[in-house]
Amino acid sequence: MAANEVDVFAHEEKRNLELGGHVGFDSLPDQLVSKSVAQGFCFNILCVGETGIGKSTLMNTLFNTTFENEEASHYQSEVQLRPQTYDLQESNVNLKLTTVHTVGFGDQINKEESYKPILEYIDAQFERFLEEELKIKRSLFNCHDTRIHICLYFIAPTGHSLKSLDLVTMKKLDSKVNIIPIIAKADTVSKSELDKLKIKIMSELVSNGVQIYQFPTEDEAVAEINTSMNTHLPFAVIGSVEEIKMGNKMVKARLYPWGSVQVENENHCDFVKLREMLLRVNMEDLREQTHTRHYELYRRCKLEEMGFKDTGPDSHSFSLQETYEAKRKEFLVDLQRKEDEMRQMFVNKVKETEAELKEKEKELHERFEQLKRMHQEEKKNLEEKRRELEEEMNAFNRRRVAAETLMGQALQGCSQQPFKKDKDKKK
């Protein structure tokens, strides 16, 4: 899509030619419009505000219908977002409207994390769109666009200015979504209080650097009304679906003992201004800003986070394909490396354990070698002893034999002598 200035194609090298008649391409905008109408439009509103501040009532009043909404309790442990999608039709325009309400906002004791679910929801819608955009086979023109086009921030009309929760939340959201701050339940504020409140709020927003949505003033057709509306921010609104009879008309109003507050009376509140700006004049601009500014910013940050660059170190610009290929190579190398690392770790483990086991084996063998040696020793001793005994026994045997032989001889001698004696006696 080209830039949005009047002489759009100033940078192009071209010739300006005059037409010699009616060619007919002045129907191009009509062709474009009829295609858009045939396709239908999407619009997504996020309402951020405390429980009971009037978000659902305002939606019902804005769209002249009753959207399903259960009343929320005050006891939510954390902030939740509840989206609902509706198909609306007015003359030939089909609008797919998604309203998202925060549930439990401002009810917790510790509100430091309150903005997080909101931020996450907004980012999730961007992510969804980005994912579709990055697919290989995609159908962008068919895709239901769920990105939040406008965030209505409901400011409680109590106190004299913004709560710190308001400031923190809006500051976190202002780079992600178009914010229009509105003062809710404006029928509890008197006119002079309201003027002071508006000034106070705007100055606090400015001094805290919160970027709220400015109605565009470049298009002459709407420049005037937009500029004037910009000065009425934040809009003080009242919502009501009850009707009372005024004169001979039924008008939406809130009935009090002291009078009735008419929703569509510009002296009573800024509801009409809000409706005018939001739906009748700037809807397309809100959608465009979301796509060309907020979404692009998200996309840029996300891609940079993932390591995509437009130009390489030598300022050679990458085509998408090159980038993907490079990433893929990197990715495959990384996977391979992880695999190799793991294998290496295993190899090391195995080596270690092998070494340990070998040690153990060695130990065992040594132990048994020792025992074996002991046995050898013992055996040797035993052999020694045996030999000794053998020797002794042999020695003893020799003695015995010698003794017996001696005795034998002696006995012989002895036996002869007594004979002689006897012989002698006998004579």
Place this chain on the structure above:
Amino acid sequence: MSSGEVLVSKADGNGGIMALQKNLEGYVGFANLPNQVYRKSVKRGFEFTLMVVGESGLGKSTLINSLFLTDLYSPEYPGPSHRIKKTVQVEQSKVLVKEGGVHLLLTIVDTPGFGDAVDNSNCWQPVIDYIDSKFEDYLNAESRVNRRLMPDSRVQCCLYFIAPSGHGLKPLDIEFMKRLHEKVNIIPLIAKADTMTPEECQQFKKQIMKEIQEHKIKIYEFPETDDEEEMKMVRKIKDRLPLAVVGSNTIIEVNGKRVRGRQYPWGVAEVENGEHCDFTILRNMLIRTHMQDLKDVTNNVHYENYRSRKLAAVNYNGVDNNKNKGQLTKSPLAQMDEERRDHVSKMKKMEQEMEQVFEMKVKEKLQKLRDSEVELQRRHEQMKKNLEAQHRELEEKRRHHEEEKANWEAQQRILEQQKLDASRTLEKNKKKKIF
């Protein structure tokens, strides 16, 4: 508006988000949205890239000038047939035209030299390359991290000029259209239609359409609409395809009217006369009613085809494509994420397996060690027992020997004593005897 009735629409073609139908009870105002879109589009301005292809002398420049009622091609900016080239070139020129507050940047791409050589093989290649390079430029611009101005120079329509031979398509025509029909919207035109009579033209058209169908060439198709009026018009156009056109740079007076036409001795062939040729139909269709659709089809169909082919090649270079046919619905990054997850689980499994094998082996080894320890222990015990038995045996023997020795020694002593006694007695007796 009627009172609230709730109809729940379940099946929603856009990603399953259920939308409830609501009726509005008063004027809300978003019906003004189309006007907002209108204004913004006028501010943005419009672009269109038109390609003209055909042999020289078929009246392409004249037709373009007639279509846009301006001197796009002039003596200073000659048409393709006047720019003699040795090989087929693809050249573009940009003009800005304004009408009714609408700015249109028109890029006309022409191909001087096309079909003019003796050997025209591959004369379509420069055209294909040009179209692809424009797609590539757009793809790169769209894929940048910092996207700003995205000039759209993609070719959105190709007018292909068929020579009015009266007999049918030439082989070159068929080749060209077959190769380009999936890259660009092709609108075939019969050039210089004033050389044929209406009957000849009719025949010629039938023959061409038959050949187009035979070769399965996909020329630009008019979209279906719900509007009856429009459908009637579309059907009328479809009957007269391919459009037979006549162009002219000169204005002639006919019956008091000034018209564009070609003056012949036998009459004037009027460009904008529906009975003379289909020029008006072409202009209405191309510019007044279907220009936006041509851009949309280029963007949503031809460009997307190019893009998905280009990016699919990134994912699967080297890998068997058939395995991954079903995965084109992911972005390459999501693809890589999934692959990474798969790889992690694969590695886990591998790790587990390796652990298992390792544990098992270690257990085995330890068991073996234990077994051999037990065995060695047993042997040691046995040997010990053996030795002890031998010891005991030896002890026994010794004891026995000692005993024997003791006994024998005791006996010896007794004997000795006896002997001593005996010899003493003898001595005594001897002594006695002597006395």
